Amino acid sequence: xxxxxxxxxxxxxxxxxxxxxxxxxxxxxxxxxxxRQTLGQGPEFLTYFQNExxxxxxxxxxDRFSAERPKGSFSTLEIQRTEQxxxxxxxxxxxxxxxxxxxxxxxxxxVV
Amino acid sequence: SQQGEExxxxxxxxxxxxxxxxxxxxxxxxxxxxxxQNSGRGLVHLILIRSNERxxxxxxxxxxxxxxxxxxxxxxxxxxxxxxxSYFCATVRNTGTASKLTFGTGTRLQVTL
Numbered sequence: 001x002x003x004x005x006x007x008x009x010x011x012x013x014x015x016x017x018x019x020x021x022x023x024x025x026x027x028x029x030x031x032x033x034x035x036r037q038t039l040g041q042g043p044e045f046l047t048y049f050q051n052e053x054x055x056x057x058x059x060x061x062x063d064r065f066s067a068e069r070p071k072g073s074f075s076t077l078e079i080q081r082t083e084q085x086x087x088x089x090x091x092x093x094x095x096x097x098x099x100x101x102x103x104x105x106x107x108x109x110x111v112v
Numbered sequence: 113s114q115q116g117e118e119x120x121x122x123x124x125x126x127x128x129x130x131x132x133x134x135x136x137x138x139x140x141x142x143x144x145x146x147x148x149q150n151s152g153r154g155l156v157h158l159i160l161i162r163s164n165e166r167x168x169x170x171x172x173x174x175x176x177x178x179x180x181x182x183x184x185x186x187x188x189x190x191x192x193x194x195x196x197x198s199y200f201c202a203t204v205r206n207t208g209t210a211s212k213l214t215f216g217t218g219t220r221l222q223v224t225l
Binding site: 004033035040041042043044045048055056089091093095098099100101102103104105106 | 153155156200202211213215220
């Protein structure tokens with residue numbers, strides 16, 4: 001399967017714990033996006049990369065969120081000191097520049 | 113923040129009818145894209161229309177773009193129950209090489225038998 005893959009698919013964590021999600025994009029895609037989606041809402045932009053460079057990070061994101069894309073391949077999204085409000089679906093997508101994006105199945109985070 | 117807003121927020125039609133969803137956006141764009149999402153799943157790309165295009169077709173889908181009104185519409189003809197999903201528009205702004213993909217709020221389509 002050469003699509004976008006995300007791991008894990010589901011994560012349940014206790015409030016205050018750190019979590020890390022991984023996204024493996026389509027190999028030739030230079031852009032990688034992270035979004036957050038809650039029930040009934042559209043995907044909310046978090047951050048995106050072009051190759052290994054992080055081009056933009058949403059102003060809505062607190063400093064508890066960090067993302068990396070070493071070597072311009074896979075990416076990780078870490079949330080430190082999780083809060084109940086962080087519960088959401090975290091979506092990763094990849095694309096070539098200014099073309100359609102391909103999404104993974106998402107990681108559903110539940111903070112209890 | 114969301115770049116686009118879809119209208120209506122929810123739409124219920126019977127199988128065989130056409131479904132029209134509209135999207136309005138705020139800034140000049142490089143392209144506009146439509147995506148579909150089944151409940152609890154990732155998004156699937158449907159169609160991309162560039163700022164210099166006015167209409168595109170793909171199977172039962174027809175997308176129009178009016179850059180003067182900053183709006184787009186998605187028409188699904190002869191709808192099927194399997195078309196039941198949420199539909200989102202997304203825009204890539206016209207700001208050079210570095211421009212993110214920003215989604216609207218979505219239209220939830222229900223197609224009944």
